[in-house]
Amino acid sequence: MNKEYLKAVELRFLRFTTKSDGCWEWTGYKDKFGYGKLTLMDGRYSQGASWSAHCVSALLYLGFDREAGLQVNHACGHSGCVNPAHLYVGTHRENMDDAIRMGEQSRGEKHGMATASDDDVAWARAQYASGEMTQTAIGKVLGVTQECVGYWVRGEFRQ
Numbered sequence: 780m781n782k783e784y785l786k787a788v789e790l791r792f793l794r795f796t797t798k799s800d801g802c803w804e805w806t807g808y809k810d811k812f813g814y815g816k817l818t819l820m821d822g823r824y825s826q827g828a829s830w831s832a833h834c835v836s837a838l839l840y841l842g843f844d845r846e847a848g849l850q851v852n853h854a855c856g857h858s859g860c861v862n863p864a865h866l867y868v869g870t871h872r873e874n875m876d877d878a879i880r881m882g883e884q885s886r887g888e889k890h891g892m893a894t895a896s897d898d899d900v901a902w903a904r905a906q907y908a909s910g911e912m913t914q915t916a917i918g919k920v921l922g923v924t925q926e927c928v929g930y931w932v933r934g935e936f937r938q
């Protein structure tokens with residue numbers, strides 16, 4: 780992809796991105812896993828190829844090369860985040876290790892997922908859905924980690 784095309788991609792990317800001090804929220808189309816989606820003419824198919832928005836962020840700001848067989852992981856655990864400062868290029872294996880580590884940390888905490896009430900989870904989801912609070916802010920109120928709030932919001936724990 781040449782520089783001019785990347786510039787155009789960045790303009791499209793920024794139209795659907797709400798920047799903040801924490802996570803940058805993707806406001807465009809998202810798939811069922813919460814990942815933003817964008818079609819790029821990356822030369823592989825004439826009609827364009829589907830990219831995850833966080834991978835586009837890594838392409839623009841981290842020099843991510845999709846052909847290298849690596850993937851872009853979230854250090855913040857929020858799949859809808861496209862802040863390049865929260866992303867790192869790594870292997871699928873590293874991503875799995877992170878998920879396991881987060882789980883172990885949460886289990887070890889006094890006020891971890893195991894001790895949160897259903898009301899706390901419902902409140903966290905409602906606050907996050909309203910857009911009034913970040914996952915970090917919600918976590919501070921409830922005494923749990925941002926990762927933990929992220930799990931609840933995505934519905935990975937407690938239905």
Ligand SMILES: [Zn+2]
Pocket residue numbers: 801802803855856857860861862865
């Ligand atoms: Zn983030």
